[in-house]
Every structure is written in C-alpha cells, then in structure tokens.
Amino acid sequence: MIADTRTNAGVDNxxxxxxxxxxxxxxxxxxxxxxxxxxxxxxxxLAMMRDGVHLSVGEDLETLETAPSMFRCAQLLGHALRSVRxxxxxxxxxxxxxxxxxxxxGGQIAGGPMQLFLIYSQGxxxxxxxxxxxxxxxxxxxxxxxxxxxxxxxxPLAEAVKLGLxxxxxxxxxxxxxxxxxxxxxxxxxxxxxxxxxxxxxDPYFEDLHDRWTRAQAQARxxxxxxxxxxxxxxxxxxx
Amino acid sequence: MIADTRTNAGVDNxxxxxxxxxxxxxxxxxxxxxxxxxxxxxxxxLAMMRDGVHLSVGEDLETLETAPSMFRCAQLLGHALRSVRxxxxxxxxxxxxxxxxxxxxGGQIAGGPMQLFLIYSQGxxxxxxxxxxxxxxxxxxxxxxxxxxxxxxxxPLAEAVKLGLxxxxxxxxxxxxxxxxxxxxxxxxxxxxxxxxxxxxxDPYFEDLHDRWTRAQAQARxxxxxxxxxxxxxxxxxxx
Numbered sequence: 001m002i003a004d005t006r007t008n009a010g011v012d013n014x015x016x017x018x019x020x021x022x023x024x025x026x027x028x029x030x031x032x033x034x035x036x037x038x039x040x041x042x043x044x045x046l047a048m049m050r051d052g053v054h055l056s057v058g059e060d061l062e063t064l065e066t067a068p069s070m071f072r073c074a075q076l077l078g079h080a081l082r083s084v085r086x087x088x089x090x091x092x093x094x095x096x097x098x099x100x101x102x103x104x105x106g107g108q109i110a111g112g113p114m115q116l117f118l119i120y121s122q123g124x125x126x127x128x129x130x131x132x133x134x135x136x137x138x139x140x141x142x143x144x145x146x147x148x149x150x151x152x153x154x155x156p157l158a159e160a161v162k163l164g165l166x167x168x169x170x171x172x173x174x175x176x177x178x179x180x181x182x183x184x185x186x187x188x189x190x191x192x193x194x195x196x197x198x199x200x201x202x203d204p205y206f207e208d209l210h211d212r213w214t215r216a217q218a219q220a221r222x223x224x225x226x227x228x229x230x231x232x233x234x235x236x237x238x239x240x
Numbered sequence: 241m242i243a244d245t246r247t248n249a250g251v252d253n254x255x256x257x258x259x260x261x262x263x264x265x266x267x268x269x270x271x272x273x274x275x276x277x278x279x280x281x282x283x284x285x286l287a288m289m290r291d292g293v294h295l296s297v298g299e300d301l302e303t304l305e306t307a308p309s310m311f312r313c314a315q316l317l318g319h320a321l322r323s324v325r326x327x328x329x330x331x332x333x334x335x336x337x338x339x340x341x342x343x344x345x346g347g348q349i350a351g352g353p354m355q356l357f358l359i360y361s362q363g364x365x366x367x368x369x370x371x372x373x374x375x376x377x378x379x380x381x382x383x384x385x386x387x388x389x390x391x392x393x394x395x396p397l398a399e400a401v402k403l404g405l406x407x408x409x410x411x412x413x414x415x416x417x418x419x420x421x422x423x424x425x426x427x428x429x430x431x432x433x434x435x436x437x438x439x440x441x442x443d444p445y446f447e448d449l450h451d452r453w454t455r456a457q458a459q460a461r462x463x464x465x466x467x468x469x470x471x472x473x474x475x476x477x478x479x480x
Contacts, residue, residue: 141381145410149454150461158466166464170385186470197469205467212464214389220456221390224406226398227445229437230426 031107036138271347276378
C-alpha cells in the first residue's frame with residue numbers, strides 16, 4: 001500500500017498529512033488504512049475508530065487492534081466513515097463543501113486471509129479480487145494505465161512496488177495536489193509483520209526510477225512510427 | 241483535433257455518435273467543434289448554432305459559417321451552450337441528471353490566427369497557449385501523461401497526431417466509455433483547409449501503433465530496476 005501526503009484546501013493552501021495509517025502487532029495482525037477525500041472526515045473517522053466503534057446497539061466497542069477479522073475491520077471503518085459523514089455533511093454541504101472520502105484497508109490477521117478492501121463514503125465496501133488485483137482511491141486516473149497493463153495476480157512484490165511508484169511519479173507530474181513524501185507498507189502473506197517505509201522526494205531509488213522512466217518513455221515515443229497519411233507536408237490536404 | 245464516438249447512458253446503454261463537427265469552407269475558414277458531456281445538451285447547442293445565434297439583443301443571427309473571427313465563434317458557442325443548459329437544467333437536475341458539457345473549438349478563418357478554445361458549460365472559455373499547447377475535454381486524465389511529457393509548442397504535426405492516438409488508445413483501455421471509431425481533423429496554419437479522417441478499430445496504423453506501444457511499455461517496465469530494499473524475501477521484515 002502506498003499513499004502520498006499532500007492535502008489541499010485549494011491550490012493556495014497545501015499541507016502535508018500522513019494518509020497511510022499502520023496497525024502493526026507482529027504475530028497477531030498487521031494492516032494499513034489509506035485515506036482519500038475530505039481530510040476532516042477521514043481524520044475524524046480514524047479518531048473514532050481508535051476510540052472504538054459499536055457496530056450495533058448492545059455490541060462491545062471494537063477497534064482495528066481487537067476486531068477478529070479483516071472483514072470485521074472493514075465493517076467497523078465503514079461504520080465510522082458513514083457516522084462522521086452523517087453528522088457533518090448537512091453543515092458542510094450547506095456551504096458547498098465536498099464531504100466525500102474513501103479508504104483502503106489492507107492487511108492480515110493471524111489465522112485469516114490477507115485481504116484488501118475499498119471503503120466508500122457511504123460505508124459500503126468491495127474487496128480486491130484476482131481479476132483486478134489492485135485498488136485505488138483519490139487521484140486514481142493518471143496513474144492507472146501502468147497498473148492496468150503491468151499488474152496481475154502473480155506479479156512479484158518488488159515488481160508491484162516498482163509499478164506503484166511509477167504510477168505515483170506519473171500522477172505527481174499531472175497534479176500538484178499529489179506529492180512526496182510517500183508512505184508505503186509492504187506485507188508478505190502469513191508473515192504478519194510489515195515493512196514500513198517513507199520515500200522522500202530525494203530518495204535515490206525513487207529519483208533514479210523517475211529519471212529512467214522519463215527517458216524510457218521518450219525513447220518509446222520516438223520509436224513509434226508516424227501516421228503514414230501525414231508523412232510529408234504535401235499530404236496535408238488529402239481527404240479520406 | 242481528435243474525438244471518439246462512444247456515448248453512454250449507463251454501461252448498459254452505449255451508442256456511437258459523432259462528437260467532432262467540422263466546418264470546412266476551403267479558402268475561407270476551417271474549424272472543428274469537439275464535444276463532451278451530456279449529449280442532449282451538446283447536440284441541442286450545435287443545432288441552435290446551425291440555426292444561428294443572437295449574441296445580444298438587436299444583433300444579427302450569426303453562425304460558425306459567417307462569424308468574422310474564431311474568438312467570435314467561441315463566444316457564439318459559449319452562448320448556445322449556456323442557453324441550452326439554462327433552459328433544461330432545472331428539469332434535468334430535478335431528476336439528478338448531469339447537464340454538464342464542454343466543447344473544444346479549433347481552427348482558422350482566413351486573415352486571422354489559428355486558435356483553439358475550451359468552452360465550459362457556463363459559456364466561458366479559455367484559449368490554448370504556448371506553455372500548455374493542448375487542451376482536453378471529457379475523459380481526460382488517463383491519456384494526459386503522455387501529452388504532458390511529449391507535446392510542446394514545436395512538436396511537428398505528425399508527432400502530435402501519433403501522441404494523440406496513443407493517448408486515446410491508453411484511455412480506451414481504462415474506460416469502456418471511450419471507443420473507436422475516432423474522428424480526426426488535422427489543420428496546417430494558413431492552409432485554410434482540413435484533412436478529415438475516421439479511424440476505425442481495425443485501422444492498420446492505429447492497430448500497429450497500439451501493439452507497438454503495448455510492447456514498448458512492457459519493455460520499459462521490465463528495464464526499470466526493482467527497489468533495492470525488496471531485492472530478496474529475506475529483506476521483507478526490515479523496517480526503515
């Protein structure tokens with residue numbers, strides 16, 4: 001899981017906030033929540049989650065540290081996100097402020113499967129599957145083509161990280177609202193322990209990857225043939 | 241200017257409509273209007289435009305065939321787009337239907353400059369400039385990175401067409417709402433005559449370009465180094 005740290009309330013008000021939140025209890029559970037959308041909504045939902053959520057009346061308070069399954073964690077986060085939006089949406093939307101927010105929840109609890117969920121503003125969620133083995137939230141489109149082309153169910157972890165970082169690098173070039181540092185958590189199935197890493201703008205690997213990718217793209221563009229019907233200025237008037 | 245022909249009212253209702261509309265009066269003017277957004281809005285605005293628009297009370301009816309400048313054409317189209325939206329938006333938005341629509345207008349009238357405008361739903365517009373020498377409407381993000389990296393003010397026409405087609409090819413892979421055939425108009429400054437072309441899915445150049453680009457991207461991905469901190473399974477637990 002990779003998240004950037006850039007948030008903005010307009011281009012004249014850009015800040016850095018952590019958007020990847022890790023729960024790491026080695027041997028018991030390791031998971032991360034990545035957030036997108038309205039920062040006050042996602043921060044409040046996560047704070048509520050840390051205090052504990054009652055999924056329904058009469059049930060115990062549960063947290064990501066205590067819930068028995070990843071599925072239950074997704075339900076709890078969905079519940080927290082929906083509750084926050086219900087409580088603040090009327091006031092915010094009256095001021096034409098966008099309250100939408102979404103989350104990715106990924107990880108594994110010992111004895112259960114490794115899972116990845118996308119949780120929507122309304123609290124419903126979907127799970128990542130074999131056929132589309134990645135999920136994105138937030139500014140997803142600029143960086144999606146490389147994931148669509150390169151990621152499949154059997155992609156090795158190091159290759160997936162490489163593609164994820166190229167995807168972010170591409171996105172950062174198109175939208176100043178996405179920026180370093182990036183936070184990343186890599187997990188391996190059944191190890192129940194994560195490798196957390198912060199990647200700064202000057203990270204040698206990330207910089208080198210960006211430069212190499214830029215050069216490779218320029219070479220790929222140059223190697224493509226030009227349209228035969230536009231091969232010379234004399235062809236310009238031909239109508240087909 | 242390149243436009244696809246796919247429109248949809250939900251994924252279960254996909255149709256083909258021409259979205260590139262050419263005015264070609266060789267020697268006098270050549271221009272094209274590309275449309276995005278609500279099809280009923282853009283079709284009605286263009287029909288209104290063909291009948292003629294009064295820019296303000298007391299002025300003559302004007303059309304794209306008679307207006308004296310590209311700037312005036314942009315004003316007329318903006319006026320038509322705004323009028324249509326004002327008349328139908330209340331009824332449509334009451335049914336939660338999106339009435340937003342936008343247009344690109346590009347071309348040249350003899351004696352005037354070659355210009356490209358982006359016209360917004362509200363009727364206001366911007367002109368393409370040297371620093372960002374392209375404009376996009378509609379499903380713009382998937383295909384934007386290649387234009388950002390490859391297009392500049394001095395890019396030759398054949399190279400620009402090549403990049404535009406790769407951009408569409410990338411977009412079509414990510415969104416089934418964008419699809420062939422593509423319509424394209426290429427213009428050269430001061431020739432006041434256009435080269436219009438329809439590109440089908442089986443167009444030999446377009447198919448070859450797509451295949452070559454797919455292979456070049458796979459090669460570029462494979463050539464990128466993997467993260468040094470994930471070079472072997474034994475590294476997975478290292479925390480930095």
